[in-house]
Amino acid sequence: KLDDADLKKGLERSISTDIQFLIAGQNSDGGWGWWRGSESENWLTAYALLGLHEAREAGYAVPEDRLARATRFLERWLTRTAELQDNATLDTRAFILYALSESGNGDESRAVELFDRHTLLDTDGRAFLLMALDNAGEGQRPRVQTLASELTARAILSATGAHWEEQAPDLRAFDSSRRSTALVLRALVRVQPEHMLLPQSVRWLMIAREIGHWETTQETAWAILALTDYMRASGELKADFSYEVALNDKVVLSEKATADNLSDPVMLKVGIAELLLEEANELIITRVTPSEGQSGMGRLYYSAWLRYYLPVETLxxxxQGISVARRYEAVDAATLESLGAAVSTAQVGDVVRVHLTVNAPNDLFYFTLEDPIPAGFEVMDPTLLTTSHAAEAPGRERLDPDDSPFWYDSWTQSVIRDEKVALFSDTLPRGTYEYSYLLRATVPGDYNVLPTFAYEHYYPEVYGRSEGSRFTITPTAATE
Structure with missing residues (x-):
């Protein structure tokens, strides 16, 4: 239940918009793909079904036929893959059976059949199957408890808490230790709310956050769902305690946590200039002894980060698994063909070709390339009537080991925005790739140029960036 009127209003508007977006993106076969009109994916369809079902349960208008079409698509996929025994397919079957059971269309017989092969499932598959069987009712309690025991045995204990990992991580399924831990936490909270490992797994997940969220949208979504379930089960929403924060022996914050302010995060910022430079800084966060009338109930979660910025030209x-290089080249004014010479200055009205090179030593999944557009420039978009006829669409090229170029047309999507050019590929085979587009200088000045950044969207620890630089645009006689 949301008591924050502004947050509630914003969420309602966003959810309504997202429902319409999903409905518009559903393919004729009942499934969804990464982009509107792209081939339907079984697991994307399962996520869409989950989202639309939850929206309908919350009171939003969702056409029943859209849910029915998605359900039929997933049931057809389950039929087609019934004989497959590979780990990735079985884990996907577990997720889809979970999604169907959550939406009220559980298939108990298929879930039981998958349980008979559950030793072939990895951690996330067992968590999904546990929840699907739990949704089937008390008759599946023995199987549910078996899976709960096996997940308990797979826990990895350390000084930072308890977490779970996949024995055979599947990059296409977004596998990560944070995602797996969130899934197991959610599964165990449902069937064993007093499980001894729950507080430790919550502690591990909270430590794994990065500035208020987890590394990917997958990890963040499942972590929020799991932690919300845990808060309901543990009674943490009845918080009633006090705490203090001290920095270098000085109390900088003293607060009380209650059920009324539990959802209001407390942010404390200290400038680097206020920190000790020649010795260690001591940060101490303490729960204060309950005062008269306080119950002391609830848990205190906190995170501390150090954020600093460097001059862009020093970057x-x-x-880290991907290498990226960027080069600005002068072009022939008439043909807009590159002259091959690297440039860092241009006059207002000049056209510059941006040449990006990406080297992927391994196959990459859900690859994203983002190239910030320097201030003072605009992209020459050939789809606009105002753009020169000599301009062509952004070019992309793959270079094989023999340096023989051929066109690589498997980019899933390319997007030109005001602030950047972005390129996406569901799967990028290992190799070296070149991508180029045109900029026109429009505003004189001396500008910082942020690095080009390439990464796997759901595995951001695999990334690469070019160096930062500066670019100068000089005025013409007419603009002075």
Whole structure:
């Protein structure tokens, strides 16, 4: 239940818009793909079904036929893959059976059949199957308890808490330790709300956050769902305690946590200039002894981050599984063909070709390339009537080991925005790729140029960036 009127209003508007977006993007076969009109994916369809079902349960208008079409698509996929025994397919079957059971269309017989092969499932598959069987009712309690025991045995204990990992991670399924831990937490909270590992797994998930969220949207979504279920089951919503924060022996914050303010995060910011430079800084967060009338109930969660910024021109290129290079080239004014010479200055009205090179030593999944557009420039979009006829669409090229170029047309989507050019590919085979587009200088000035950034969307630890730089646009006689 939301008591924040502004938050509630914003969510209602956003959810209504998202429902219409999903409905418009449903394919004729009942499924959804990554982009409107692209081939339907079984697991994307399961996520869409989950979202639309939850929206309808919350009182939003969702056409019943849209849910029915999605359900039929998933049931057809389950029939087609019934004989497959590979780990990825079985884990996907577990997720789809979970999604169907959540939406009120559970298939108990198929879930029982999958349980008979559950030793072939990885961690996330067992968590999904546990929840699907739990939704089937008390008759599946023995199987549910078996899966709960097996998940308990798979827990990895450390000083930071308890977490779970996949034994055979599937990059296409967004597998990660944070996602798996959230899924197991949600499963165990449902069937064993007093499980001894729950507080430890919550602690591990909270430590794994990065500035208020987890690394990917998948991890964040499942973590929020799991933690919400845990808060309901543990009674943490009845918080009634006090705490203090001290920095270098000085109390900088003293607060009370109650059921009324539990949803209001407390943010404390300290400038780097206020920190000790020649010695260690000591940050101490303490729960105060309950005062008279306080119950002391509830848990205190906190995170601390150090954020700093460097001059952009000092940023060096970095490769963490992907290497990226960027080069600005002068072009022939008449043909807009590259002259091959690298440039860092241009006059207002000049056209510059941006040449990006990406090297992927391994196959990449859900690849994203983002190239910030420097201030003072605009992209020459050939789809606009105001653009020169000599301009062509952004070019992309793959170079094979023999350096023989051929066109690579498997980019799923390319987007030109005011602030950046973005390129997406569901799967990018290993190799070296080149991508180019045109900019026109419009406003004189000396500008910072942020690095080009490439990464796997659901595995952002695999990334690469070019170096930062500066670009100068000089005025023409007419603009001075």
């Amino acid at each position: 060096k290129a970095r490769a």
